[in-house]
Amino acid sequence: MLSTMSLRHALLGLLIDRPASGYDLMKRFEGSLANVWPASQSQVYTELTKLAADELITVSDTGPRGRKEYAITDAGQIELRQWLTETKPTRPARNPVLLRVFFLGVLDAEQRADFLTDLAQHAAGDEAALRELRESIDWDDTDLSRYGRIALEWGLRFTAMRREWAEWAATQLPG
Amino acid sequence: MLSTMSLRHALLGLLIDRPASGYDLMKRFEGSLANVWPASQSQVYTELTKLAADELITVSDTGPRGRKEYAITDAGQIELRQWLTETKPTRPARNPVLLRVFFLGVLDAEQRADFLTDLAQHAAGDEAALRELRESIDWDDTDLSRYGRIALEWGLRFTAMRREWAEWAATQLPG
DNA sequence: TGATGACATGTCAAAACTAGAATGTGCACT
DNA sequence: AGTGCACATTCTAGTTTTGACATGTCATCA
Numbered sequence: 001m002l003s004t005m006s007l008r009h010a011l012l013g014l015l016i017d018r019p020a021s022g023y024d025l026m027k028r029f030e031g032s033l034a035n036v037w038p039a040s041q042s043q044v045y046t047e048l049t050k051l052a053a054d055e056l057i058t059v060s061d062t063g064p065r066g067r068k069e070y071a072i073t074d075a076g077q078i079e080l081r082q083w084l085t086e087t088k089p090t091r092p093a094r095n096p097v098l099l100r101v102f103f104l105g106v107l108d109a110e111q112r113a114d115f116l117t118d119l120a121q122h123a124a125g126d127e128a129a130l131r132e133l134r135e136s137i138d139w140d141d142t143d144l145s146r147y148g149r150i151a152l153e154w155g156l157r158f159t160a161m162r163r164e165w166a167e168w169a170a171t172q173l174p175g
Numbered sequence: 176m177l178s179t180m181s182l183r184h185a186l187l188g189l190l191i192d193r194p195a196s197g198y199d200l201m202k203r204f205e206g207s208l209a210n211v212w213p214a215s216q217s218q219v220y221t222e223l224t225k226l227a228a229d230e231l232i233t234v235s236d237t238g239p240r241g242r243k244e245y246a247i248t249d250a251g252q253i254e255l256r257q258w259l260t261e262t263k264p265t266r267p268a269r270n271p272v273l274l275r276v277f278f279l280g281v282l283d284a285e286q287r288a289d290f291l292t293d294l295a296q297h298a299a300g301d302e303a304a305l306r307e308l309r310e311s312i313d314w315d316d317t318d319l320s321r322y323g324r325i326a327l328e329w330g331l332r333f334t335a336m337r338r339e340w341a342e343w344a345a346t347q348l349p350g
Numbered sequence: 351t352g353a354t355g356a357c358a359t360g361t362c363a364a365a366a367c368t369a370g371a372a373t374g375t376g377c378a379c380t
Numbered sequence: 381a382g383t384g385c386a387c388a389t390t391c392t393a394g395t396t397t398t399g400a401c402a403t404g405t406c407a408t409c410a
Contacts, residue, residue: 106188
């Protein structure tokens, strides 16, 4: 059992709000959590089966088309709280962009400049998309809404930082 | 063959500078790339074997204690350049911190505040460590040095952003 | 009634990653 | 001569992730 196991906690966190089926969870994922913890369909169903086996969730209801609605158990709630409060030493995340930056010397001057221009433009695009997302959501008073907004702000600041850095980096290239 | 495969490119990138053994590469990793692409010892050796099998690198020399020195081949150089210029659709990265933020509502007010204070402090600590790293390195005129500096600046801006965001987020918590 | 599309779950193989154990060699110093 | 450390590689076992494939059901509407 690894210390990460974050998909399970993402699912537990969604289920603490209200019971849901795998299909429901997939859709709720897309709206919010997919931005911070992408997961495929097969992963979600596999993890739900495991969570049920570990009795952190139970099948609370069944519906048409074999629908299974899951609800979080007491043990699941405890597990979720434990995970939330456990402070992690969080090792540095992988960064494919910076990995490329390290080896920019391999390219010629024009390609290098293009690379950074591309990054700046992508960041600007992401920034615009997040702004649009912020406008499109009707923020209510629920927890998920409040904390989702805070997470979105992180994204906005991050994209701004990436854009500014890429623009600065372009000025640092050898003439 | 997946589109990522970034460890191979990290190794190719290091080998383009000069030939090295697995052991050498591990050490060079620790100094620089480990910050943007952590890899374990077993991963490095496994990948070197595969790279050699794919003829992107070859054993250029052998030494005491079974040492095998690898050199990049022409095919390897082509592969590296290709990877560097290929523009990636780059899906959103996993973010365990933000995942937790989404579920902060589960905790009580004090725990929530502690959580964000912790984040701010960790970010501040990381920022200080990076500043120290920047001072401790003797930056020369090599490519790795120039681009390493640019990557480090990314880290500095990122940690600053994280700290500022965590401080701001604390002001957004419900009274 | 037939087609379509949303609903709904599941299985599989391959690749990647984690975490460590196991094994041994050569060098330098006392 | 002995000892300890840096050098150096390999293997194993388990977990996670990816990406696809397979299978079937229900509701709606033309």
